[in-house]
Amino acid sequence: MNVLVLISGIADPKWPLPPQPDATALQIHASRYAVMSPFDEAALELALKLRDADPSVAITAVVAGGEALARKTAEWRLDAVHRFDPGAIGAWDCRGFACALAEAAGPLGRDAALLLIGREFGDFDDGSVPPLIAREFRIEHINLALALQSREGVLWAARQRGSVVERMRLRGPALLSVTNDSHNRLRHPLLKNVMAARKLQFPVLSGSATGSRVALAALERYSPPPRASACHLLTGTPQQQADALAEVLIACREQA
Numbered sequence: 001m002n003v004l005v006l007i008s009g010i011a012d013p014k015w016p017l018p019p020q021p022d023a024t025a026l027q028i029h030a031s032r033y034a035v036m037s038p039f040d041e042a043a044l045e046l047a048l049k050l051r052d053a054d055p056s057v058a059i060t061a062v063v064a065g066g067e068a069l070a071r072k073t074a075e076w077r078l079d080a081v082h083r084f085d086p087g088a089i090g091a092w093d094c095r096g097f098a099c100a101l102a103e104a105a106g107p108l109g110r111d112a113a114l115l116l117i118g119r120e121f122g123d124f125d126d127g128s129v130p131p132l133i134a135r136e137f138r139i140e141h142i143n144l145a146l147a148l149q150s151r152e153g154v155l156w157a158a159r160q161r162g163s164v165v166e167r168m169r170l171r172g173p174a175l176l177s178v179t180n181d182s183h184n185r186l187r188h189p190l191l192k193n194v195m196a197a198r199k200l201q202f203p204v205l206s207g208s209a210t211g212s213r214v215a216l217a218a219l220e221r222y223s224p225p226p227r228a229s230a231c232h233l234l235t236g237t238p239q240q241q242a243d244a245l246a247e248v249l250i251a252c253r254e255q256a
Contacts, residue, residue: 001057003047004105004112006133007073008064008122009034023090023216034069039118041186043178046148047116048076048187053150060112062105064097064122067202074197075189082108085206093214094128101129102136103207109137114155115175119144130177137175142168145176147183 011017012033018025036044044061051057063070064084074081084104089096102109109115115137121129127143134141144160155170160179178184232248234241 001050001054001114002112003050003057003059004108004115005044005047005059005061005078006064006101006105006115006117006121007036007040007044007061007069008118008129009040009069010037010120010122011035021219023219026219027090031066034065036069036072036186037118037120038180039120039178041118042180042184043116043118043176044073044076045184045186046145046176046178049184050114050148050150060108062101062108062205063202064101070202071197071200074200074202075194076187077190077193077196081200081202083202083204085204087206090214090216092216094126095132096214097122098129098132099136100207102133104205113173114148114170115139115173116145117175117177119177119179121177127177130175134175137173140170140172140174141177142170142174143177145178146181148176 009030011030012035015029015033018029021029047057047059051059058079060080060082061070061073061078062082062084063073064086067083070081070083082105084101086097086100089100115133117130117133119127119130130143131141142157142159145157146160146165147158149156149158157168157170157174157176159166159168159176232244234244236244
């Protein structure tokens, strides 16, 4: 079985944003300090678990990022790693980005029985790119996927659905947008595979699809609104604090 993992990465939050965060500066910053997001890691871990259960599973990754992120992805000894160059398409243009990526990875996607992608795929947590890619490939899309399991050659997916977990049987090719969970936390790569990844060369995929008319017009710094609720600081002995807390809770109940 062929599994295609799509990875976009995010800008490492440990590095501050550029002093003048215009569109060009943000794209350069995201490329220079790219790391996998928790959702990228979860998607890759699900693919690795499938290969653990069945060594015949072949994993191919398409990385929408620079060579450093592709090299990092290759540290898990995948069968193939490709880079995707989005060209002038910005991450805020979800439709243009998804169309270009689907066109560039077309042969790889059509040969894959399963596509795995983080639920936030380079779209600032908008969540629009995964279903758009599934639409381009004309396959089923399952969001908020948590786990995968193969039983007698049949794939079962578990996904988060509000306060419950649904288990679904995959009856054909599907794209799963994966959310992070304690059970799909990415393992550490082996040192020998890390060293081997340093010598690899990565073919670059590009599509002729152009972006839509969505453009980034302006950026403004976000100022969180002031807290509207009052803060009560409890002082005194433990008994005095307990009495004061009881009075606050009684007042809240009466107001409700």
